[in-house]
Amino acid sequence: QVQLVESGGGLVQAGGSLRLSCAASGRSFSIYGMGWFRQAPGKEREFVAGIMSTGRITYYGDSAKGRFTISRENAKNMVYLEMNSLQPEDTAVYYCAADPTGWGREISRFTSWGQGTQVTISS
16 A cells, blocks of 8 residues: 655646646555546546556546646656646546556556545636
């Protein structure tokens, strides 16, 4: 298990950008696939982006394609989500999660979750 702490959320205007960070504790971070999910009030948790343990393969949900970029620094136990062209519909709590199988794509495989960071986009 790894412990995850997100940061970087906040309030921005539509069209703006944010960079979310996720700090992981534990010595085996490099074996985990990592992902970002989000949940808006009254909606189900949604897959945003994922990255394999090696960082070589990334995945994006439809809402993130072309606007968001996931990356990781295994040497620093960090995962990032760069978000551009933000819109009010991107408003949600964003969660970082870890997948011990290394793939970072299927929600059922993520076993560790952070507490989330609020992202609010004003129109």
